[in-house]
Amino acid sequence: MLTAVKIKSAKPAAKAYKLADSGGLFLLVTPSGQKYWRYKFRIGGVEGLDALGAFPEVSLAEARQAHAESRRSVAQGINPVQARKVRKQALAREYLEREQGSFAAVTAEWAATTVEGLRPATRLQREREINNDLLPKFRGRQINGIKRVEITALLKSVERRAPEVARNLRNYLWGIFEHAIESGLIDANPVPSIRLMKKRDQTNHPALSLEQIGKLLVQLGDSSLMATQTRIAMLLVMLTACRKSEIIGGRWDEIDLDAGEWEIPDERMKAKRAHWVPLSPQSIGLLRELRKLIPADQKFLFPNRRDPRRPMANRSLNAVLERLGYSGIGTPHGMRAAFSTHFNSIRADKDVVEMCLAHSPMGKIRGAYNRHEYMAERRTMLEDWAKKLDELRESALNAPEN
Secondary structure (H helix, E strand, O other): OOOHHHHHHOOOOOOOEEEEOOOOEEEEEOOOOOEEEEEEEEEOOEEEEEEEEEEOOOOHHHHHHHHHHHHHHHHOOOOHHHHHHHHHHHHHHHHHHHHHOEHHHHHHHHHHHHOOOOOHHHHHHHHHHHHHHHHHHHOOOEHHHOOHHHHHHHHHHHHHHOHHHHHHHHHHHHHHHHHHHHOOOOOOOOOOOHHHOOOOOOOOOOOOOHHHHHHHHHHHOOOOOOOHHHHHHHHHHHHHOOOHHHHHOOEHHHEEOOOOEEEEOHHHOOOOOOEEEEOOHHHHHHHHHHHHHOOOOOOEOOEOOOOOOOEOOOOHHHHHHHHOOOOOOOOOOHHHHHHHHHHHHOOOOHHHHHHHOOOOOOOHHHHHHOOOOOHHHHHHHHHHHHHHHHHHHHHHHHOOOO
16 A cells, blocks of 8 residues: 655656555656556546646545545446546536526626627617616516516516517527527526517608698797707708718718718618718708707717717607697608608609618619619709708798698
């Protein structure tokens, strides 16, 4: 049997050699002078080797204790190497669940890994909905302890208040729990099927008639009803036929006023394709007016009043329409429908209309061959639209009072 003195005095040789203790335990001495504890065992006729550490980090007494534990496993027909591996995995999993397995931690990690490619407005909406409805409920919970029945109850509760938000939350939750599966925290996704949710309301955005647009333009001329920046934002939505998010998230470095054009980058567009917007003289005039109001160091056309590092709040323009009496009648997005309806009613080129709306105007086959961007035609169409809006405003101003 080995002694501490014998182990310490063991010198390296040209080849590795063993110093036996008992029961298959031995010390392996390498040519470099390293000393390793090893246990040679056999289970079912198959030989195995258990690594029990290095001397002097593991003393003789500690090696014998580890050896005794491994021998007990072998006596039960259990491979001690595999048993130790399973124990380490269990400890690692326990640590992962404890340190990284909270719903808040998993959600933050999922959000960080999926943020790339999201439009700023989409990212802010996701953050807001998660902070408002998911984190207050599940923040401190371990993700492996959250049950489907709890998720269902939460989604149903939100759905009664805001069906579309509930659908979004379900999508976020599905991604969060899939991320937890990939991280080894859970084995199955508890988020209920999409069939649980009510079908999305497919009604179109309310759109004002041309007569109503004329009246709105008159109201937008009253400086007492809203801030100048808000008025300009609404007018640009109308003049450019762009989406509300594309206007309020606009940046000065996207615009060339001298050339009369606005290049909205692909990351801010719904279809992830850059969109060129020819600016009418009316739009250029509004942007020059806005430039005088916004500090030169601000990157956004419409900085948020509370935090200039962010753009105008998403609902600002909707709130203006509601305040002016158009709740349920018209929305900023509905201005695009008014634009399309007008030009289709006069049999304008449909491809040009769709290009102005940043839609793909052609089917896949035709689109593959027709690379024409209709830039001159789009400029003419938006200038005609600006003139039409001026006419509508004048008609409303001159209309006899009821």
